[in-house]
Amino acid sequence: MLRTLTTLDDTTPAALRPVLAPLPPLTTAGARLLDAAGSLFYERGVRAVGVDLIAETAGTTKKTLYDRFGSKDALVALYLLQRAHRWREHLLARLGGADALEGPAAAETRVLLVFDALQTWMGGQRRGCGFVNAYAELGDTDHPAVAVVRAEKAWMRALFDDLTGDADLGAHVHLLYEGTLVVLTAGADPSAAAQARRGVRVALAARGTGPA
Amino acid sequence: MLRTLTTLDDTTPAALRPVLAPLPPLTTAGARLLDAAGSLFYERGVRAVGVDLIAETAGTTKKTLYDRFGSKDALVALYLLQRAHRWREHLLARLGGADALEGPAAAETRVLLVFDALQTWMGGQRRGCGFVNAYAELGDTDHPAVAVVRAEKAWMRALFDDLTGDADLGAHVHLLYEGTLVVLTAGADPSAAAQARRGVRVALAARGTGPA
């Protein structure tokens, strides 16, 4: 179990599962622009932030922005890709020590570690899931950022399948995970994280004892 | 049980639970404007739709729009309020017949009816939860629409508490409900609804048998 995603020396066929595209190399001004865009896009929304503001915040010019990224759409997609990589690293760092755990209780421990990572990740960030927010603005379009959103959600679902070792359990916990972010932010209910933990324990305790 | 929210002759203290503000009366052109705004805002997002397009779609003018609603922000808030009322009516209509059911299986039946209503409601609508989408664009601001989002989420949570008769169960099911909408749309996973049903059965089957 747990052979995938958490280690770099992965020996399983990686082609079978969702993988995040790698981040392209960036010049110094390019990195400054992407960082500025990341903060502004997440904090205010993708449509609400203009390229002029991004360039000014990064201490550079629109010319450089378009030389590096070609379009605002491409910059938005790259913002989400960078965010996915950062969340992935944050998550796997906190999950790394749980690799050796086995047995029925190990799945619960590992899944709850994801919710721990979510809380530390969200500490200070008040706008919820950047991927859900971006999708809310873009919808089911051919915008290049939508593919990144889909990839991140598929990655999280595959992670939960791995951690629980069961597709139904993985789906259940994934729904709890996505629901938590919504209820925390749009619902403004700080108890959501604790309720999600309770839900995870219920779901995993019912392994094999649930309805046919 | 289930004394509230599903009937109009409610005898319980309504002040104790979240209530949606009533819709103000509308003139004929006002109603046309609100309907046009509703379709456009939901389909394309709040920021992406300009007041010119709304007025033109409604077959009237910007002057009338501002005479009736005062500002775009107020129109956005009213759009969400109208949507909340419509979803509430759609939901309660499908839930009405379950009032008489009692016993441990009744809670499961009633909750699953909510997920049935969600599927029929979402049939044809491809943009997920309009409240989550609006909040994604507006964030935790003083925009008048944010209060409507909060009210709708609180209302759904209270409904699940009622249907299950238990705050922890209500929270669990509410997380599954919000997660379903996210995974269906941003995740583009059509199996989310079926997985949510499975999750509801697991959660309710564990009533009283879960961890302390």
Place this chain on the structure above:
DNA sequence: CTGCGAGTATACCGACCGGTATGGTTACCT
């Protein structure tokens, strides 16, 4: 008959949008 609320039509405002053009300055590589 008069006043008024509702609606239509059109023109206008400053600000901002994504994107482009021109031109010049470094620093490094061959």
Place this chain on the structure above:
DNA sequence: AGGTAACCATACCGGTCGGTATACTCGCAG
């Protein structure tokens, strides 16, 4: 020495944004 990639500065483009102003028509209630 020459080329080139990266960068900064500034001005400009057509279009759209939310919101306002002016002027007119209609139906109805006093």
